Ligand SMILES: Nc1ncnc2c1ncn2[C@@H]1O[C@H](COP(=O)(O)OP(=O)(O)OP(=O)(O)O)[C@@H](O)[C@H]1O
């Protein structure tokens with residue numbers, strides 16, 4: 111039911127549209143290590159797409175290919191129907207793809223507010239000279255973007271720490287600030303690399319709720335990597351399963367759970 | 383008021399003014415170091431190069447005249463025009479921006495990810511290259527720079543203080559102007575980095591390259607921007623120093639004064655560069671005044687370094703840097 115191009119409605123009433131991002135025969139090598147080997151899959155507009163797999167399977171590498179941080183040796187990437195040329199990560203960000211990192215990459219010396227404001231950079235258009243001279247439009251733009259950022263800060267319930275330097279925050283809150291910064295860009299596609307890793311149960315529940323709300327309220331398409339199977343099954347519409355750089359499963363949570371290769375990979379059956 | 387105290391106040395004032403200029407030069411270092419981790423050894427030579435270019439443009443000198451004449455057997459030296467100071471400053475800034483672009487395009491873009499010592503070596507190379515380029519373009523003779531800044535003793539201050547205390551303070555007009563301009567520039571840079579998109583992007587790049595890329599910041603753009611800002615700072619410093627003591631090789635040595643300022647203020651702190659500059663400026667003048675006579679003078683040559691050394695021992699992260707504790 112999911113391979114046609116037309117949109118449809120999920121059991122919980124959300125609308126999933128056509129293909130937003132398509133990866134075709136992606137292969138990525140680091141010297142002798144093949145991190146990704148000939149993988150194809152797509153991400154559809156409005157869905158939550160999970161990428162799962164054991165440690166070292168190549169999940170983060172795949173996210174890095176999507177966000178332009180890694181350049182695959184083979185394969186093609188299509189975003190909104192257009193084939194992507196050789197791009198830099200900052201250009202990918204400007205196309206409307208925002209991300210978080212497995213090991214949190216925040217601007218530690220800056221306040222929460224300033225961190226989230228950097229997420230608006232792709233939306234701020236006035237040039238250097240006007241910025242430098244704090245000329246009319248630059249000022250108006252700053253105010254307008256600031257208002258947008260405050261809405262996101264409210265949405266993620268981090269008002270209390272707005273002015274705190276990020277370096278002083280505990281791990282769980284840092285993860286949330288990183289999500290806020292990515293959201294501030296109002297991305298078409300949001301990439302989350304293990305958004306709940308290292309969190310306690312309560313923090314995980316909060317984060318799950320935020321991810322669902324983002325998808326629901328803003329209609330943001332989300333691709334996320336996660337180890338906690340319970341979370342993955344609850345959140346995602348479709349799941350890609352990777353193991354040793356290969357795709358071993360792709361489908362709804364129920365389909366994937368019933369897939370023998372996936373079960374073997376997770377039970378650690380010897381590879382031959 | 384006792385004479386000693388009056389002298390000390392006068393010395394302190396002069397020290398503050400010197401300090402603002404030290405702060406300015408140190409700021410050039412801090413900008414580049416924060417954004418790219420490069421300790422730019424060529425900052426002083428950039429000031430010399432900027433001043434040479436400014437004089438050359440104002441005087442209507444033909445760039446590379448020696449080279450052209452040697453190759454083509456011509457006798458070119460001057461275009462025969464004079465460019466007004468303000469226009470020449472703008473043109474020089476264009477040259478400094480072009481230099482910033484070229485430095486990134488041809489050197490540092492190829493050295494991304496290299497160890498800091500390699501980047502540092504590259505800036506040493508750049509320093510010698512720029513020194514040679516300056517000579518080749520504009521000739522190696524000592525030049526005077528006059529952009530119309532007022533010079534000489536400020537009579538108003540002299541008279542007012544004489545009437546009030548019976549002792550007239552000697553304060554040079556050039557120092558006053560230099561202080562005001564440098565202070566405005568420093569304030570402008572701080573506001574720019576604090577409250578504008580590009581300023582925020584600059585701080586973001588200084589903090590984390592990967593994260594900066596992920597929000598859509600082009601590292602190359604930021605690097606050209608910081609090198610241009612450093613070029614601008616170098617130009618201003620070059621004008622001040624050049625107006626005072628002529629444009630010649632020794633101008634590039636002002637960078638040496640910035641080193642102790644950086645050790646005091648920390649290599650990554652803008653407020654640190656400012657306060658550090660002021661402390662060194664005032665400190666070395668006061669020390670010379672109070673202790674100099676007892677040890678035979680000339681303490682200004684070493685005072686700043688000794689102060690910096692003491693700091694290195696007791697507070698290696700500088701005044702404003704955070705203490706780094708190794709994670710184990
Ligand atoms: N920048 C890199 N340089 C060299 N090898 C890399 C690089 N990034 C990833 N690899 C290798 O590629 C393989 C896949 O790594 P990747 O980080 O994508 O796995 P992962 O599925 O995200 O694992 P985890 O669950 O532990 O995060 C590993 O063998 C890893 O060592």
Ligand SMILES: [Mg+2]
Pocket residue numbers: 169170171212
């Ligand atoms: Mg990973």
